[in-house]
Amino acid sequence: MNTLIQEVTQRIEERSKETRAAYLTKIENARRQGPHRGALSCGNLAHGFAACSKEEKADLTSMIKANIAIVSSYNDMLSAHQPYEHYPQRIKEAVRKVGSVAQFAGGVPAMCDGVTQGTPGMDLSLMSRDIIAQAAAVALSHNMFDGALMLGICDKIVPGLLLGSLAFGHLPTVFVPAGPMPSGLPNKEKARVRQLFAEGKVGRDELLKAESESYHSAGTCTFYGTANSNQLVVEMMGLHLPGSSFVNPGTELRDALTDAAAVQVTRLTDLGDNYLPIGHIVDAKSIVNGLVGLLSTGGSTNHTMHLVAVARAAGYIINWDDFSDISNAVPLLTRIYPNGSADINHFTAAGGMSLLFKELLDAGLLHNDVRTICGDSLEKYRMEPRMLDGELTWVDGPTKSMDKEVVASVASPFKPDGGLTVLNGNLGRAVIKNSAMRPGTEQIKAPAVVFEDQFELDAAFKAGELNKDCIVVVRFQGPKAIGMPELHRLTPPLGVLQDKGYRVALVTDGRMSGASGKVPAAIHVTPEAWDGGLIAKVQDGDMIELNITTGALTLLVPEEELAKRENKLANVAHHQVGMGRELFGAMRTHLSKAEEGACSLFIEQEQN
Known part of the structure; x- marks a missing residue:
């Protein structure tokens, strides 16, 4: 072994x-x-x-x-x-x-x-x-x-x-x-059409056609x-x-x-x-x-x-x-x-x-x-x-790959490691999937652009406010705040910014899809903002460093400055009522931290 x-x-x-x-x-x-x-x-x-x-x-x-x-x-x-x-x-x-x-x-x-x-x-x-x-x-x-x-x-x-x-x-x-x-429409082509739609270069009809040919x-x-x-x-x-x-x-x-x-x-x-x-x-x-x-x-x-x-x-x-x-x-x-x-x-x-x-x-x-x-x-x-x-x-079964572009050998792998890194720093702990990231994106130091709802990012993107090097922070998305929804809708606009040559990354206490890919995304940040994590104190313009090589996830703001900032909670009530979400209030408050499984099932066992 x-x-x-x-x-x-x-x-x-x-x-x-x-x-x-x-x-x-x-x-x-x-x-x-x-x-x-x-x-x-x-x-x-x-x-x-x-x-x-x-x-x-x-x-x-x-x-x-x-x-x-x-x-x-x-x-x-x-x-x-x-x-x-x-x-x-x-x-x-x-x-x-x-x-x-x-x-x-x-x-x-x-x-x-x-x-x-x-x-x-x-x-x-x-x-x-x-x-x-x-x-x-x-x-x-x-x-x-x-x-x-x-x-x-x-x-x-x-x-x-x-x-x-x-x-x-x-x-x-x-x-x-x-x-x-x-197999239907190749996933890479589907992603390309999604980005074009995010840029306003194709309409809904073409987007739906691509999606339907992929999921068919x-x-x-x-x-x-x-x-x-x-x-x-x-x-x-x-x-x-x-x-x-x-x-x-x-x-x-x-x-x-x-x-x-x-x-x-x-x-x-x-x-x-x-x-x-x-x-x-x-x-x-x-x-x-x-x-x-x-x-x-x-x-x-x-x-x-x-x-x-x-x-x-x-x-x-x-x-x-x-x-x-x-x-x-x-x-x-x-x-x-x-x-x-x-x-x-x-x-x-x-x-x-x-x-x-x-x-x-x-x-x-x-x-x-x-x-x-x-x-x-x-x-x-x-x-x-x-x-x-x-x-x-x-x-x-086969003794060797029938397509070395799809399945490699241990002797000659695509990467020497599995491409999942744990990040640590004053912002907390997070995971990042770097197996699909582009070379040269392993480290980014850039000013924060802060959102407290994933839907706010769309408006900023369409207004051209994100056309710059930046680390997008989307917080109050964690288990206890709103149940930790996936934020996969962020992928197309961030991918567009990256393709334009901007150095961009995402830091969030929410989840990305299991299909998260080329944009560096420090996800599952714990402690989450709702639990008093430092991510709740980040302000627009604060410098953040995300470094996969060193495993750093750092808010580059002096301690004395951070001590002055209030730890305010966002208004997430609109995420907790409607579409049946009000029925899950008790469960939401009992969800454990992301690194503990974001689970509500073992509370009594832990207390005992």
Whole structure:
């Protein structure tokens, strides 16, 4: 094993001894010999299978056959999740054929950041993750189940389903993907049209045409944002079937993989000899493997919060220093938009997950001694699924990249590091994704231009007030202030300024999209402005230094001057009412700091 990755794993285990032990005790106490429904009263059980067929009722009464919970995030509005419409029936049939039963246990909400981007609904996006976790817990709380299948793909949904699943860590659980849409208009061309629209050089009709040709069918969006990062990380953690993450929907192979996932979970229940609950799979090594996969591919910065929360749900404490050190240990092996021009389908064609596993395993960058839904190592993940004579099988994956512009080798990577840096300074701690940044943008010292709402930037940009070297500060965007919406609408205007030759950067206590790219963006600044962070005292014209090489994020204002400034709170009431946002007030006030996962689910545990 790589020495640094081994050190990070060991320190995570050391700092988490008590919390992990408590978690394992909790899930062991939740386990019982035989089906859980055996402890239900006759009235409880009768309610639980009232709508089942006679055969299913007999099977569930016998207590010798497994009952699998299906938890789905299906809705028609998310292109990635629309294929899930027909999954439950397919899963039930696959499970029935191997002598078990599957029941649809519950649905969870699933919002699309692509739809809510730049609208009031986006203020609910991050908080929806915790609601999804709670909804999954409600679905599983009927105690009827011996295992679970989690159907989810996009931004907050997979992290939420992981949080909910780990609360029921005594249950074997398999995650079931649905795959990306076929390639459409290249993402780079879509971004070009967005910038032209921001400059007023094309109209709405041309912009909508470009967007529709990019997002054009059922399936996950093809750029490497949070949704596809979710899929890659979950496979790296051994919770997907090998090679199943990026198979297009509506194909014979996709259907066969769904059937196989349904069957696989029945093999892991406590009714057999191969009991393997999710709480045992997700351990420190599994989490580190997820981080290695994320960072070696330039994945979404949203996981600097999501994986912190997921780890906490499994009893582990991780922080941004762990991300930073692993980023320093692993090379950048992929160029997928926004880190390049290729999309996720091009990545698959170039070698995909099996090649990525091979490169990382051979270089000692992944823990191979881990449990997965397929066995006690990652060896099967070197293989890729194929249909041969109508049957699903796994064959040896490629031994080298089929396109070296998309997938590189550890011996000859795109960058020697993973491209995620933690910044520290008097402005606080922040993360910056530099894997897609242009050479020469690693350091910028410039005057601040301060906004307290992302929409204010549009007006300033259109008025030409930002045509200069500057560091744009957008504050009061953090978890407790307004729920930490993504600020992806800032990308086109800032990209235009950069293309004009101005040295620009962004500093914010909010989030950028998982597709943040070429503009230097110090995001997730903590402490946030609402919590009294120094970012609340920045004024227009203050000099700020952002330096990736040294890791500095510094407000260059004398301490005596800062002491005179009042720490005023912005008026964010218009972000807290309307579009249902008033219903989330209590949750918003209990969200933890960004580096602690921006999570509301562990308050009582922390207090106890």
